[in-house]
Amino acid sequence: MTETEPEGVAPDSWISCRGCRTLVYGRRLADNFHVCPQCGYHLRLTATQRLAQLLDEGSARPLPVPESVEDPLGFTDSRPYPDRLADARSATGLDEAVVCKEGTICGHRIIVAAMDFRFMGGSLGTAVGERITLAAEAALERRTPLLIVTASGGARMQEGILSLLQMARTSQALARLDEAGILTVSLITDPTYGGVAASFASLTDLIFAEPGARMGFAGPRVIEQTIRRPLPDGFQTAEFLLEHGLLDGVHGRSTLRPLLAKILGATGNSHHWRVSRERESPTVLTEPEALDVTDAWEAVRGARSNRRPTTLDYVEMILGGFQELHGDRIAGECPAMVGGIGWLEDTPVMLIGHQKGHNTRELAARNFGMARPQGYRKAARLIRLADKLGLPLVTLIDTPGAYPGIDAEENGQSVAIAENLRLMSRLSVPTVAVVTGEGGSGGALALALADRVLMMSGAVYSVISPEGCASILWKDAAAAPEAAAALRMDAASLLEQGVVDGVIPEPPGGCGADPALAGERLGAALLDEFARLAEQTDEERRRARYERYASVGRQAPSRTEKNVLKATPEPAR
Template structure:
């Protein structure tokens, strides 16, 4: 049995929120999953309560692991370590700071290792590290997703360097799951510090956190006492981490189960090969079927302020979408969005530029111009797609990569180059669609695909018409002339082979009818991924490399080798 505290038996009928001090009726507080109505503070849950909250009722079954009393140093401070362990067992009803179960979340199988802060502050000792590792090995053996729920003050000092070794051991276990393509998710709860934060908690595919949950390597007290550094407000909270691209999302407790259920469906994804074609509107593959048009008119429509953005299209087109954030290094670039979506039950990783609507949102999203963090976020999501074995669809709509000082300091060129190389190696189907502007390397960083399509009013170019005019005409006012010379419109792109097909838009442009545009895109994507799914990984990589190898192939000819001169 997994012990669960019974709140109904609490002596006090009222519970005081430790955050704002508000009194709450205890039974209602329990029904609301220990979340304060007034300030939103998420009170700590025991491991048993956490399992009951997240897993389907009656599905949790303890894994057959038993922890002994492990005292390698015969350590004693004011109390012998062995006595501390025995006391923790008596007060919590647990054998260790980690409870391991197998069960289901919304019908999807999962192995979960759940930490309990009451047991010696959730410290990571040899037994706790072994339990996490055994849970990971069970997930590996069964090819079932692993869920890690963390709550820890750090490594267990009473075990010396052996506790330190648990960081490496648990990290190895996560690496084995990566190699096997098994989905891993961590849920950060308050607090998660030290050796747990610096090992398995940070190494999963997706990192979720509860509001206000704190995570870091060194705790605030250690930082203040060691280097006397003043800490900013909200330091190390989930919100602080999210703003710096270190976690995927912050989810209130009541929403966690649904989010986890959607993610766990990636365990055995439905293939697009199993989905019958949707009879999509015919793609235009012959440039002669497209009217000749003024290039500047195409530029103007591609930039139309009400043209559907990537998020507009995703939320209109997909059956469900879970957005993931951050480059796991420094930032979450708002000019690039992405996550996991579903089409007819089949999952797909989607990534795209996001310009936004209205002056404030467009400025906040940097007008769709990605920073290095945006490229790294896109790359991280594409690597997850490769691990999970699901297709990638990218939506291109950017004037170009952000050209500022900060971007150059962050390695803008390197970030783009790494995406070009990465996309050349992905062993899953990749489809790229130019939905608006395709500007320079910022566009191509999402455009190395097996199939590249463009909306009929989209444009694609090595540089913006204004930039080209300023450099070659010495006059930015010559932008329309530059656009014509660059042949940026869909008809010319199709004729040059830059794109494989043109997707028709509603009369007047995609902004006239979002629903019709989204339905057309949905059908095109399903049909295309249906076709590409007949190829295996090496074939997809070979086809993609052959596609881009052909550009400019006729512009040069090999010289005769010495000894074979005419």
């Protein structure tokens, strides 16, 4: 019987799972990607096994292996460092703790650097740093995405400060890929600690992890000794990291190839996006006279209806191959803000939006669509990624406003919203924002500084809620209907004021009465708008976006003002 690890195990042997101690037949374990069929525990893989599972059969080609200085310090503890290297090489059949190859995943080109924990704990030494750096340089030269599979206990102490400096070396290499707009992805496997966690593992555009994988800078034993109290359950596991905003997702081993193929397919040709769409009749209404006059308070109540489609409902209706991404990489995950990459017909896009729900349980879980700073920072991260990869940006707005809580203020709500506004103002990629329901205050505007701003005909958009306005100015929240009328927050009024560029007609009875038709109209409107924006250069879009908001307050008179002017007789000459 073999304890826990699959490498070198004969197919007819039995293996004891570390997770549940169940005996698993070797052949069954191999057929299940070395994941325990009883408890789902992911046994460690060798670098060779990992590459074989991820890359298309026959596609893998090794990258050149550079010569590196061994034992730069002449280090000896209980044994000379060269002897330890020799033992690791004999035991693993590898010459170092990382294997770098180029190949394809479902036909998509990629360069993969896979670490192997068996080789001196996957420690980061000069040779590992050199190979990670060369893999990044190869990705830069070939303009090919880079995937790094991590498994490490930290820096290699036998190489002293030279090992520590590999953190800077590899981080610098990834920074060049950022500047070049090349996708980078980390796959965190168990364990990933120390210098690897604090450098290239955490610097990629997307970070996924296997279930139960642990990652951190300091190990749990060191932390417990330092703080002198027990650690929370699941501390530093993938699930813990996802909850705290440090991962994009946790995915079982059998789903990794399809996941990576989906991401690579959506980002591989995104710099050359083009949209072509012809219609006999306009999808979007641009004249206020074409819209029915509605009671302002009724419009507010309709926009807040739980029957209206949410952002994720629209995603399901208008996008193909959507991959939701999580986390702000700083403090947490905000369920009131969702985002990810998907296909709008033949165009890969980044979509970000507020998320509410259809019942009390869903609304509470999503904080009623009121995002915390973590949500706006997540949005900012995805906005930057869209700009880096050349993905058109869609934002869907449906929120009463940003969450007004103590923790939100402590974590910098104002700063997070301000950063989103600055980011969106200077994007190179085309952006279309749509108010799908309730557009409340700065929490809505944080996603609405776009090239084109649309709204559903039953949506509303305002500086403050009618209740808030009534409480402050009328000194009575019951005056909300009067405040709603005075704020002119309905679609026709906003189109008239030039706040929005167009209005998407809702189905009879509103979007909640026929969500499928609402989704069809939204998708068609987005395609039309992106087709128009595709005719402009990046600089033309940036300039037009600047001029759009620079002219706010200098708009032409409203329809009411025009009527007054027409009715006023000219003075005698």
